[in-house]
Amino acid sequence: MKLPVLEPAASTSNDAVKELPEAIRAKVANHPCFSEKAHHYFARMHVAVAPACNIQCNYCNRKYDCSNESRPGVVSEVLTPVQAVQKVKAVAAEIPQMSVLGIAGPGDPLANPERTFDTFRRLSEETPDIKLCVSTNGLNLPDSVEELCKHNIDHVTITINCLDPKIGARIYPWIFWNHQRVRGVEAARILIEQQQKGLEMLVERGVLVKVNSVLIPGINDQHLKEVSRVVKEKGAFLHNVMPIIAEPQHGTYFGLTGQREPTAAELQELQEACAGDMNMMRHCRQCRADAVGLLGEDRGQEFTLDKIAAMEIDYPAAMHKRAEVHQEILEKLDAADKPVVPLQVPESSRPVQMAVATKGQGLINQHFGHATEFLVYEASPLGVRFVGHRQIERPYCEGGASCGEDAESLMTNIVEQLEGCEVLLCSKVGFEPWSALEAAGIQPNGEHALEPIEEAVLAVYQQMQTKGQLNLNAADLQSA
Ligand code: CLF
Ligand code: SF4
Numbered sequence: 001m002k003l004p005v006l007e008p009a010a011s012t013s014n015d016a017v018k019e020l021p022e023a024i025r026a027k028v029a030n031h032p033c034f035s036e037k038a039h040h041y042f043a044r045m046h047v048a049v050a051p052a053c054n055i056q057c058n059y060c061n062r063k064y065d066c067s068n069e070s071r072p073g074v075v076s077e078v079l080t081p082v083q084a085v086q087k088v089k090a091v092a093a094e095i096p097q098m099s100v101l102g103i104a105g106p107g108d109p110l111a112n113p114e115r116t117f118d119t120f121r122r123l124s125e126e127t128p129d130i131k132l133c134v135s136t137n138g139l140n141l142p143d144s145v146e147e148l149c150k151h152n153i154d155h156v157t158i159t160i161n162c163l164d165p166k167i168g169a170r171i172y173p174w175i176f177w178n179h180q181r182v183r184g185v186e187a188a189r190i191l192i193e194q195q196q197k198g199l200e201m202l203v204e205r206g207v208l209v210k211v212n213s214v215l216i217p218g219i220n221d222q223h224l225k226e227v228s229r230v231v232k233e234k235g236a237f238l239h240n241v242m243p244i245i246a247e248p249q250h251g252t253y254f255g256l257t258g259q260r261e262p263t264a265a266e267l268q269e270l271q272e273a274c275a276g277d278m279n280m281m282r283h284c285r286q287c288r289a290d291a292v293g294l295l296g297e298d299r300g301q302e303f304t305l306d307k308i309a310a311m312e313i314d315y316p317a318a319m320h321k322r323a324e325v326h327q328e329i330l331e332k333l334d335a336a337d338k339p340v341v342p343l344q345v346p347e348s349s350r351p352v353q354m355a356v357a358t359k360g361q362g363l364i365n366q367h368f369g370h371a372t373e374f375l376v377y378e379a380s381p382l383g384v385r386f387v388g389h390r391q392i393e394r395p396y397c398e399g400g401a402s403c404g405e406d407a408e409s410l411m412t413n414i415v416e417q418l419e420g421c422e423v424l425l426c427s428k429v430g431f432e433p434w435s436a437l438e439a440a441g442i443q444p445n446g447e448h449a450l451e452p453i454e455e456a457v458l459a460v461y462q463q464m465q466t467k468g469q470l471n472l473n474a475a476d477l478q479s480a
Contacts (some may be wrong), residue, residue: 024237027154027208029333030099030326031131032295034155034208034238036386037336039283039295040362041329042099044133045091047084048076048289049115053107054139055175055191058253059214059244065289066105067245067252068137068159068212076106076290081119083305088127090308091292093318095299096325098292100155102133105289110140113147120151129319131155135212139175139191141198149205156202157240158195159212162220163227165189170219173253196234203235210238210281215270217244217260225273232278239274240281243267265420268388282388283375294360296373296389336362336452343462349470351380353387354457355418355442357426364448364456368429369397376421377453379461384454390417396433407432415440423460425453 020028032039053062060067065076079087092098101123103109109116120132134148135157148156162168168188175187182190202209211231213224220227228239243262246254262270271280285295293299355374357366373391377384393413411433418424424442427449437444448456464470 024208027131028237029330031133031155032100033133033157033240033281033284034210036281036283037333037362038099040358040360041097041333042326043095043097043292043294044100044102044287045088045095045098045292046076046102046104046287046289047087047119048078048106049081049084049119050103050105050109050112050289051078051107052111053137054111054177055108055137055187056173057137057214058171058173059216059246059255059259061251061255062107064106064250066107066135066137068108068135068214074288076288077305078106079290079305081115081122084119085122085126086308087303087305088123088130089313089315089318090311091303092127092130092322093311093313093315094302095293096318096322097294097329098130098322099326100131100133101127102135104135104157104287108137108139109134110136110144113140113144117147117151120153124151127315127319129322133157135159136198137191138195138198139177140194142194142201145198145201145205148202149207153207155208155210157210157212158199159214160192160195160199160227160231161213161216162188162223163192163196163230164223165192167220167223168192171214171216199231199234199236208237209235210240211236212240212242212284214244215241215262215267216254217262217266219259221262221266221270224270228274228278236278238279238281240284241267241271241274242284242286245286263419264388264390264417271388282386285373285389296360343458345381345462345465345470347381349381349465351378352423352461352464352470353378353421354423354425354460355390355421356453356457357424358453362452362454364425364451364453365427367397368424368426368433368444370395371426374418374421374424375453377457379457384457384461392417397430411436415442418442425456425460 028034030038030042032042032044065074088101103116132153133155134153138158161171165185165188169185172188174181174183175191177190199209213227215221246259246261248255271282274280290300291298292303354377356364357368357371357374358364359366372395373389376388378387396410421442424437424444425448426446428446429444434444
C-alpha cells in the first residue's frame with residue numbers, strides 16, 4: 001500500500017493547496033496562516049498601529065492586545081504608520097522568509113481606519129512584495145470593504161463567535177454604534193448582522209476570508225458547528241476555532257467569573273466536528289499584535305524602535321533576496337507533495353498521535369529540552385495529518401545553571417499537555433526526561449533527527465505496525 005504524505009482526501013486541514021484553482025493557490029501558498037504547510041517555512045509580522053476598539057468582548061481586557069487574534073495578557077507598543085513601515089522594512093530585510101504583514105490590534109484595526117489605512121497605503125507603495133492581511137471583529141467591516149480592496153488586501157479575518165444574538169449577548173456586553181453604546185441582545189444582533197454582511201461583501205469581491213471563533217465552553221461550544229456550516233456556505237475559505245484563555249490574572253470578565261477553558265481534546269473534537277463542513281485551521285498560535293517570525297516563535301525583541309533606527313536597509317536588495325528565498329521554498333513545498341512513503345498497514349490499524357519538536361522547515365530539528373511547544377500529528381491507514389499544537393509552560397531546559405530546576409513540575413506540565421500522544425519525536429532527549437516520558441506512556445524517539453516530519457511519523461507508524469502495536473489500544477500497549 002503506497003500512502004501519500006498529507007493526502008488531501010485524508011486531511012481535514014487546508015493542505016489540499018495543490019488542488020485549488022491557480023489564483024487562490026497563489027494567494028495561500030506562502031501565507032503561514034492560510035496554509036498549514038506554509039507555516040513551517042514562511043513568517044508573518046504584525047504592526048500594532050490600531051489601539052482603539054468599538055466593542056467589548058467578555059474575554060478581553062482593554063489593557064491587553066485584542067484577544068480575537070491574540071493571546072490575552074500581552075501588551076504591544078503602539079506604533080505610528082511611519083514607524084510601522086520602518087519596522088516592516090527592517091524585518092523584511094532581516095527575515096527573508098517573511099511573506100505577510102498583518103494588522104491585528106492591539107484594538108480593532110477597522111475601529112482605527114485612518115491609522116490602519118494610512119499604514120496599508122504606505123506599505124503597498126513602499127513594500128509592494130509583501131502580502132497585506134487584517135483581522136477585525138467585523139462591526140465596521142461593511143463600511144471598510146471598498147477601502148480594503150483598494151489597497152489589495154487579499155486576506156481578511158473576521159472573528160465570528162455566534163449567529164444567535166442570545167448567545168452573543170453572553171459574549172458581548174456592549175458595542176459602540178452610531179455614536180452610542182448599545183447593550184445586550186440588540187448589540188449582538190447588530191454585530192452579527194455586520195459580520196455576515198461584511199463576509200458576503202468580501203467573498204463577492206474575491207477576498208479570501210478566514211473566520212476566527214473563540215471556543216467558550218458552556219456558551220458557544222454547541223453552536224460553533226452551525227457557525228462553521230453557515231460561513232462555509234457563504235464562501236469563507238478557512239475556519240479557525242481558538243480556545244478561550246480565561247486566566248483570573250488577566251482581569252477579563254470571563255477570567256474573573258471562573259469561565260472554564262476547553263481542554264486540548266475538546267478543542268480537537270470540535271475541530272473534527274466542524275471539519276466535515278469546511279477547511280479548519282489548527283496551527284494558530286494566538287499571536288501578539290506585534291508578533292514577528294514563524295508562527296511558533298516571537299522575534300519582536302530584535303526589532304524594537306531603537307534597534308531599527310540603527311539598521312541600514314537597502315530595500316530593493318532585500319526584495320530581490322526575498323524573491324529568491326520564497327521561490328526556493330515554494331519549489332521545495334511542491335517537491336514535498338509527491339507521494340513517496342511506502343507503507344504496509346492494514347486498514348483496521350488504529351490511528352496514533354505523535355508529538356514533534358521542531359524549529360520550522362518541516363523537520364524534526366529541535367532538542368526536547370528546548371521546545372516551547374509540540375506539534376501533534378496523527379498517523380492512520382489514511383495517511384498522516386497535522387491535528388494541532390500543544391503549548392507548554394516553559395522549556396524543560398533553558399540552558400545555564402537553571403537547567404534541571406523544577407524538572408519534576410515541568411515534566412508534569414509537559415505530560416499533561418501531551419495527553420493522547422503515544423510517541424514524541426525530537427532531535428535529542430536527555431536520560432531523565434526520557435525515563436519520565438516512558439513512564440507516562442509516551443515513547444521518546446530521537447532516531448529521526450533532521451528528517452521531514454510527515455515521513456518520520458509514517459516511518460514510526462510503520463515500525464509500530466511491524467511490532468504488532470497497532471492492533472492494541474494505547475492502554476494495553478503500556479502494560480504489554
Ligand atoms: Fe496575522 Fe492573522 Fe493575518 Fe495571520 S496571524 S492578521 S491571519 S498574518 Fe495567524 Fe496568528 Fe493565528 Fe492570527 S497564527 S493569531 S491566525
Ligand atoms: Fe478586545 Fe478585540 Fe474584543 Fe475589542 S474586539 S474587545 S480589542 S477582543
